[in-house]
Amino acid sequence: MSRAKKYRILFTSCLYISAFTFGGGFVIIPLMRKRFVENLKWLEEKEMMDLAAIAQSSPGAIAVNAAILTGYKIGGVAGAMLAMLATVLPPMIIIGIISFFYVAFRENVVVNAVLKGMQAGVAAVICDVVIRMGTGVCKEKNVLFVLIMAAAFVLTFFLDVNVVYIILGCIALSVIVFFVKMGIRKKKANTSDKICIEEQERKDRATEEGAEKNPVEGSARADREGSGEEQEEEK
Amino acid sequence: MIYLELLWVFIQVGLFSIGGGYAAIPIIQSHVVEAKGWLTMTDFTDLITIAEMTPGPIAINSATFVGIQVAGIAGGIVATIGCIIPSAIIVSLLAFLYFRFRSLSFVKDTLAILRPAIVALIASAGIGILIFSFWGEDGFTTDVTALNIVSVIIFFSAVFVLRKFKTNPIFVMLGSGVLGAVFYLLL
Incomplete structure (x- = not known):
């Protein structure tokens, strides 16, 4: 496979995976595994596990870190930067569009009621995460x-x-x-x-x-x- | 200069949000809401709601959102770059070390010690959001009439659904939004 083609596949794969990772976090790991381990066979199963561990324990967003690590393995520092760019672009563009409408959006009565309800929902989601992670820590005794x-x-x-x-x-x-x-x-x-x-x-x-x-x-x-x-x- | 300020704040967010996802929330809250006052608590909870419902990591979503609110498109780009600089440097270095030496024991140990602390930080930020959603801007009081009953009902039903059925958070939040619309607009 030519170098340019490899970079192109890396870029589009990361772009695609990032655009469909809702909520961020660890969700991206199974998606990357499917693409890079199963489909493309660019990474080994165990490598992917290690990369996930490093991505989680390094500073910054897991998705971005995992992309950098995968990109590095495939194309060195250039590959890492390319994968990082591809991962950051979709959320950046989507949030960019949303934040321009945010003020008008917030003043709408219906939107306001929905968001007010969702605030309690967010608190519940975080509460669930804390309970799950907290019991995980306690279980280690x-x-x-x-x-x-x-x-x-x-x-x-x-x-x-x-x-x-x-x-x-x-x-x-x-x-x-x-x-x-x-x-x-x-x-x-x-x-x-x-x-x-x-x-x-x-x-x-x-x-x-x-x-x-x-x-x-x-x-x-x-x-x-x-x-x-x-x-x-x-x- | 506002761009440098944005860059510096989000370099810190990128550098200290270890463990990904929810770990970024307490750091964004302490810098963007409390120290700089760039967002109100309402904006901040909206931001997390939006981040949950759109693709991408919370840290990146927040950087773009806050940057654009504070200093337009250029601000959004600067803040997002700031947020990924620490990852780009540190993770590239770790990638190099990993593929060269394949040793992870120190990284693993550090993670093991950080994890409990990060759970506590997320819990603390979560309680902040909970108090805001139950009592509004004024914060916790013992006055029962100040309590937002609708929020309390939505919160406990959402926790129940999450714990009992392990529902995808996106659906739980959509459900909370629908309940909010029904309660606030129709009742």
Whole structure:
């Protein structure tokens, strides 16, 4: 396949997927999987899973991040920028059109009543998301996670601490946890860095094998393993 | 200059909305509604409603919307670019690292720690919207007469439908809109 044709298919695919991803978020992953893994076979199944994980854990919109990652794999930095542009254009154009009519739209009595009803609907949708994500966090049975959740809520809701500081605080905490884990690993290996790295590689491989059999369980197991180590350190 | 201000605010939105989707809501609220006053709380909830119902991520939709409201088409473009700059840089770098080294353990650990905090941030923003929808601009009071009964009814029926039948949020919001029209216009 020629380079130009590849870029064209990448661009139109991303444009199309983005135009039909309502509500944003993780919805885009299954659509991209269908197109790039099943139809075009440009990505492997496991690669797509990893890309989804990176897209979710990086700053910014998941859809945009996933497009950048896919584009990068297919066409390097140029491919990444092309995929990003294709993903951003449809929502930008649609919202652009809507926002020009917004003021006239808002003053309409019927529209006003509908939007007022929808406000309660939005609150309900967010409430549902929070319940689902919150029970997910609690199910991991990790005291640290529950504490983080409670602390973050008190800080932002009652004490009005800026969201940015809370996220920066969490990133700082994860750096500390990372070094603590490294320290423990070193103690366990009890010798040089080389063994430490080998052990890490072995661990990664084991996790990967587990992930292939059962992706969700695999990563959950890795998390649990990690949290076990943290608790050891706390003692 | 307004364009630089827009660019800077939305670079922050792009940089700190980790976890996608609803994670952008608390950051947009704190910057655009509370700090800058570019949108009222009514505009903001409308914005989320519109973002839910149109294709594309909430962060991108908000950037375009706020940009155009504040400084026209150029503003919309500047804000949207600001919103994707952090992704473009950080994710390209991660893509390079991933395809070179295939190691994700640090990213995974960071995500595990951020997730509970992000749930809390979304909860906090959600309660803000809930209070606004129940009591209006003045905020929470213990006065029962200030409570908007229609909103309360719609909210609880919507939560029930979402939890019980796992309905697509778009349909729930359309339903809420229809209920709103029926209650406010006919009763």
